[in-house]
Amino acid sequence: MQLRNQGRVLLIACGALAREILALIKANEWQHMDLQCLPAIYHNTPEKITPAVKGYIEKHRGDYSDIFVVYADCGTGGQLQTLCDEMGVSMIAGPHCYSFFEGNAAFEAREELTCFYLTDFLVRQFDAFFWRPMGLDKHPQLRDMYFGNYTTLVYQAQLKDAALEAKAKDCARRMGLAYEYRYTGYGDLAPALAALSSPS
Known part of the structure; x- marks a missing residue:
């Protein structure tokens, strides 16, 4: 055929x-x-x-x-x-x-069990994918239950975009986590x- x-x-x-x-x-x-x-x-x-x-x-x-x-x-x-x-x-x-945005080998070597990761897409869609579905917009007291085992929000940036970085920092603040920026491309x-x- x-x-x-x-x-x-x-x-x-x-x-x-x-x-x-x-x-x-x-x-x-x-x-x-x-x-x-x-x-x-x-x-x-x-x-x-x-x-x-x-x-x-x-x-x-x-x-x-x-x-x-x-x-x-x-x-x-x-x-x-x-x-x-x-x-x-x-x-x-x-x-x-x-993992593959960071590079699979590099990601595996880090063994970061307490990191919460966001990509460019997930920074843009943070409220739609996490905050509202988890009910945190109405019940912020649930934050520790969801994120209590995390220590750091890692923003894996595909693009160098100041507005997205500012939004990612705000996501970390709302989650009560430390913030780390990584440009992965x-x-x-x-x-x-x-x-x-x-x-x-």
């Missing part, structure tokens, strides 16, 4: 990575890539990720030369990797995006996408 998009690569990605993936595609002129995102809010219900990815693979695998899943494990307990292995699809390495995401074959 002739592929309708011969030589093209479909990226099935978390919506939280859309801005970064599109920036890399534009900067590197990767015109052979198409992006399909799943809702970023699935991270609050990670059991939805694997079946949703499976649905997109089944829907599009006949249309592309290659499919690459731009999710790490992301709370699926290994199920996403198992699915990709069974369906012959590759995915980005790492336990979560905090795109980390392992950039080489993972660069390694995907381009059309001949």
Whole structure:
């Protein structure tokens, strides 16, 4: 059967990575890539990720030369990797995006068990993803119950943006945590996408 998009690569990605993936595609002129995102809010219900990815693979695998899943494990307990292995699809390495943005090797070496991580996306969406769903907008006394085991908020910045950094500092203040800024850029995401074959 002739592929309708011969030589093209479909990226099935978390919506939280859309801005970064599109920036890399534009900067590197990767015109052979198409992006399909799943809702970023699935991270609050990670059991939805694997079946949703499976649905997109089944829907599009006949249309592309290659499919690459731009999710790490992301709370699926290994199920996403198992699915990709069974369906012959590759995915980005790492336990979560905090790890591959930092660089998986560097992140593993740090062993930071008491750090709470935010990326550019999560700084922008802090209230929608954390503060309101946890009820902290109405019940701030719950803060210690949720965050009492953390000591530091680590902001992993993909872009150098003063407004985002100020917002991240405010998130740390609201959570009652120390604050640390790290400029990671795109980390392992950039080489993972660069390694995907381009059309001949």
